[in-house]
Amino acid sequence: MLQSSFTPTALDESELLGIQTLTDPVMSTAQSLSELAIRFFLNLLSCWVIVRLLYYPKSRRKDYVFTFLTFSSAMLLLLYAMGRVDVGVGLTLGLFAIFGVIRYRTETVPIREMTYLFVIIAIAAVNGLTPLYVVAGVPDNNPHYALSSGDVLLALAANALSIILILVLENSRGLRRSASKIILYDRIDLIVPERRDELFKDIEERCGITPVDVTIGNIDFLKDSAYIKIYYNTESCADTTLDSIIRDKQLIDNQTL
Template sequence: MENEEVVTSAFNIAAFSNRAIIDFISIIILVGLIYYPKHKNKDFIFNFVLFNVVNFMICSLLGAVKIKIGFAFGLFAMFSIIRYRTIAISIKDMGYFFGCVALGMINSLASVDDGYYLLIACNAVILILTFCLERLDFLKNENSKDIVYDNVELIKPDNKLLLLEDLKIRTGLNIHNVEVISIDYLKDVALIKAYYFSKESLNLIPTSKDSDD
């Protein structure tokens, strides 16, 4: 009986070690080789790796209880409501965050009856898909930004080309279209929405509200 318990314990340790190695290699590839070369943000690397490791440990330690599916979805839902209030996190960074959390869950709770082949394949699919989507440089986003503009003479339809040229010079963005939202003739300013193409969905121009904060 004691020998069986020793064998079972050794098997559990070996299984945990194998899962930990797969998870560690996957998170290093995702964060170190896919995310960082493109975004150069060391602060998010800390968060991504930490959430992945902590999530992997929690799922591994508590996954033995017969509530694996409900536990996994509950933990994922808990992480989904987390918001970073000190900084603005982009949609793509949030996607990486969920990828790191999902890898921790998959590698800790997935069945390995086939000898880890399916687990390794799932990790490979996630990493390859992330790599391919990250390198879709030919796709551009049409972003928009509200701008308080101080030259109301240029907002006339006849001066649209001059307005676009002035906005390009001031903002450094390749603005291709504008929309007048409101005009304040007392302050001689207008609120306009500028449209431009970018590879990333980022707020590059601070608004008047951001400046006040």
């Protein structure tokens, strides 16, 4: 009687399934610090170019320059820290909470400044979440983290495209920039619709600006004065803080004329 020479051997689950098990690679401290430095300085450089070279020359608002650069750096660090842990939905909820604080818990921000704010938030998100190190050496059974030149170029391209887009829009001659100004006008005889051309001419002579449209506000017939909001085209994008204060209707109504 023939006896089988086959001897059963114990196989683990990975061998039965044909799966090769590898030890998960861990980034070294030097790699983590270099990754953070690359992200931080790339983000700071991009935001500095956008804020200091594109935004500031036309607005001259140093307070917003400080706010944008500080907020962008803080947002980058926050996203980088959250991206290193598995937060899932918490990351999205955290971003919505931050946007909610910006929208409802601070004073009104002009539309141009709000646009720049969302631009630097988007750039901070790109620079904070784009993977720069990838796992390499898997075919050689030596997995480790290595800097991915492709991902670095992708991050650089995203930053460069954002800067180029803002540069083109800021210097486009086809896009007119409008501004508004509220004045206390003393010739209420000109505020009637029939004398609108005379009103425009008088405003241009006295204020030095060419109005495109006007809105008549609170009128005081006892003192022959009225609040008028003037809309005009301008090359400057500077915000008038005084106008932002007077823009509140309750403040105007309670103002002593």
